[in-house]
Amino acid sequence: MFTGLIERVGKIVRIQPLAPGKKFLISPGKDFETAAGDSVAVDGTCFTVTGRQGDSFWVEVSPESLSRSTIGKQRIGGKVNLERPLRPSDRLGGHFVLGHVDGIGSIKKLAKPAGFLEIEIEAERDLEKYLVEKGSIAVDGISLTINKVKGPVFSLMLIPETLKRTTLAEKKIGDPVNLETDIIGKYVERFLSRDRQGLTKERLREEGF
16 A cells, blocks of 8 residues: 655666566665565556665566556666555555556646646546546556546646656656556445445445445
């Protein structure tokens, strides 16, 4: 479980084939403790650390993750957002992020009003139902608030602090980004789809509401 508050921007320093996937060696810089078996979110995708080399760590990426996220498009020298898992004692400053990417979006518009950065992103059509104005979404692992929604396109306004601490300031129009929608919306959809009676007062009372 993650919060979408990025701890560090890391760099891809080595890529090796691993039939049928790939291995990535990622340098987070100093004082970023991880050990084999730990989870880490890389641009919002949860991976398991399989080993360390100096200050860097290895992750092994399956064909499924290569096809469903942007890590398959990474090259040596590429920058990635990094976050270690939430500890029970941590403050939840963002929202619940699982590191399970739902799909890849595409940046459609960039504007910079007074030091901020406004981004428009087009999501895959099957994610449109989870896009809610003023709701949460993780973009490359960053917990952000949706400002406006029009079909599968949504807009975000990034403050200078977010631009300084993540990779979004370097994005260009057409760049792909990992998207994870809010888990609460998925559970609500699942609950309602299994309830043939619909959402009634009686049904809510039975469920303890």
